[in-house]
Amino acid sequence: MEPYVKLAFTMRDTPGAYAVLLGAGASIAAGMPSAWDVQEDLIARLAATEGSTGIGDPHAWYQERFSHSATYDDLLAALTSTPFERQALLRSYFEPDEQEREDGLKQPTAAHREIARLVAAGHVRIVLTTNFDRLVETALREVNIEPVVVADAADAAGLAPLHTIRCLVVHVHGDYLTPTSMLNTPEELDRYAEDIDRLLDRVFTDYGLIISGWSSTWDPALRNAIARSTTRYFASYWTDPRPLSETAQKLLTHRAFTYVQADADTFFTRTADAADAVTDTKRRHPASIDIAVAAAKRALDGFSQGITLHDTLRREIDRIAALPLRTTGPWNVGNRAETDAEHGRRLNTLETEMELLLTLVAVTAYWGNNTTDRWWLRDIEQLGALHDPGGDLGLMKLVRAPATMMIYAAGIAALANERWDTLAHVLTEPRVEQRINGKTYAAAALLSPWETLNVNGSSKRVHDQLRPVFTQHLALSETAYGEAWERFEYLRVLVEDDADLAFSLPHISPTGYLGTFDPAPAAWLKKQIDQYGDNIPVLREGLLDGSRQRLDQAVTRVEKSFNYMAQQMRYA
Incomplete structure (x- = not known):
């Protein structure tokens, strides 16, 4: 597990347990003189x-x-x-x-602002700095936090108990607003005033420590304060983009710090993002989802409690829409391996976060009516809206993944209960913009699992994600779920083809001879055609504008795509 992820979990479980120590590197990056x-x-x-x-x-x-x-x-x-x-x-x-x-100089950097974000979220309570500037205080005030500031021994002597202070900023070498407190010579940095030392002892004993931008070479008094603390209540971290000096390495080993080779901006941004994510994604106990499902079914039975279900759906949709990993990035996180790891973490987070919403949507699409469909159908557009802040394409595409998951949950549920009008609405009504050409398409056509999840086996991953929704909460058998999945998947691919979009690899079992791939649900659709002719229920409700000709053309083209896929698999 990445260090910043481990740190984020500790921050979630023990709020306010960490202090940050910023050295000169943090201010030099802002254009401040040393x-x-x-x-x-x-x-x-x-x-x-x-x-x-x-x-x-x-x-x-x-x-x-x-x-x-x-x-x-x-x-x-x-x-x-x-x-x-x-x-x-x-x-x-x-x-x-x-x-x-x-020119953007002498102002808070990303690191200062991300630390302020951690303070605002309650994860960090104390910021120590060897710098004379007030960049930390400026960043905190940007998020409406007024810190208690210690700039000299007199400030430290009159300090309230640390646990009662929301945010404490300690200038261990003084600050420019208190010129008599500014320390810089070797003699001045060799020993601190007693009140400062006592304060540091309290911090280094009771709190986990995150060090960034500090070489330790020229600060013997601060080194000694860290070294003499023998408690290890929380893991501590030391981040620097370059290898540590011999002096720093000794202190790191003595205090069992975890070294992270990263600059301050990168480390604190990732930590703040991870802290937001693990705080938001604290998985619900399965029993809470069972209770929500039971309440939803009661609400749909005679509509006696519909307002409660409506409000629950609205809260969940709004919560998913506002998840930090969908709204704040970051959208560039490092090299390819780091980006892939971040993509995997965010996808796992989304799958966990979506569990309740997908269950409620599936239950409502299965048991509901035209009125309850309106409670969630148009929100597919909101969750599938184009997001292009610039950055890694895979991370930006993942923002739209909740829409894909909702499309499948609703479409499979509607098909399983033969709610053909709802199925047609899911496949055609929500519309979203394509990134490349700016045109709008049916969300079901454009937002395939491959398009939004962008991992190998994307479609199967959504299939496996939704299985417990249908087999546990809707009580479908594995066979019934499998059939409903494949039939919906096949119809979605037909809609995709009709929109002249690229064939995305679906998760459908094959039939036919070697070198061919006859999708199993094609036989089901043929039976529908044999039984209803041009009046197939889903066409009658508006799929492909009710056009049997467009349906036949899409079936023919998709058959060729499946067979081409089968040949490629055979050659491989």
């Missing part, structure tokens, strides 16, 4: 006031000139006269001007 860069620039300004230019190594010049290492206190005192001037000088380094804002 603490060292700011000091070097301040030293160069000081040297210029003394008439020295081209000083080479600024820190060496300062050491030689003043016989001690440069500190922010000394530099700011030398360059400014009032607290207001100090603030103005520092703001120029950490707050964007108009050009920087236009």
Whole structure:
């Protein structure tokens, strides 16, 4: 299991159990200068006031000139006269001007915003940062969270119990709004104030830790704080796009961190997505679905409780439509192997999420009437709407998979109970747009399992997904379900062919000789034709506009497609 998925499950089961530690890498990615860069620039300004230019190594010049290492206190005192001037000088380094804002610099990165998303969802409670900027606070305020901020020892001394704080941001090296708190020299970073150390001990003892963008090399006091915590209540993670330094590797081994080679944007985006997914997909106990089915059947028996069933269907459809994996992506997740793994995870999630809705739709399509059909039929269009934010095509196609699943659940149920009008409506009425040419087609024709699921054996996968819906909740035998599946699948392929769309590999058992593929439900359709002639029930209800000629033409073309498939299978 991917580390961020494991982390997401822990976050779901123990809300607020994690703290994040962000190092300089997180801010440098936003275009912020490092603490060292700011000091070097301040030293160069000081040297210029003394008439020295081209000083080479600024820190060496300062050491030689003043016989001690440069500190922010000394530099700011030398360059400014009032607290207001100090603030103005520092703001120029950490707050964007108009050009920087236009260029997207000195603003929260994806990592900052995804951390804020984790905080908003209750998964993360504490953010520690070695950076002087306020990017974390800005990202939190974007999601309407006002954090408690600790920037120096006095803030830490008066802090409330951690479990009572929704979000705590700790600037372990100070921040630019409190210049006297800013630490950067080796002497300053060698030891923290007692109140800061006590706070860190509480965090590193009681919370799981996620480290990102921190080298650990220049921060002995922070290293020591992490190392001296011996508890292991929760697994901890260290993410960096490059191999860790020897110093960091020792700390990782000592504290049994899981190393993840990924940049902060990628790791926190995937973690937030996974956390949303596992929170949303906490599988219902089968008994709860049985209860929902029993209530649906009572509602359909005499229509005495129809409002309850209608509202339940609406809630489930709206919930599926709003699933994060359908609405927020991400749509690019890495190399091919990573994308395939993400696709598989999202498909598994959708199958779990759809369980109740598909059962209710099947029950309603089987036992319902024209009024109850309207409760779900047009929503196939909503769930099958074209989604093209740009990114991996397979992940974007998967957004429409719930529509495919609903089409099959409703169509098979209607066919099994010979509700021919409902079957015709499912096959023809909901309409969706094709990505390539912008034309609209019947959703049943366009959104085949192969088109939306896009995995080997897509059609069989939907077949296996729906089996318990029909054999357990509708009490169909395996044989009856198999026949209903194949007959609906065959009709759907005919509709697909009539729309001049490519033949998608259906899950239908073959009959006939070697090298031919006579689909089993073709014999059923022939019996329908023999019995009713041009007045086949499903044609009478509007399939293919009631045209027997179009039906015969589609049957002929599909027969050729099946035989071609059989020949390819034989050659293989």
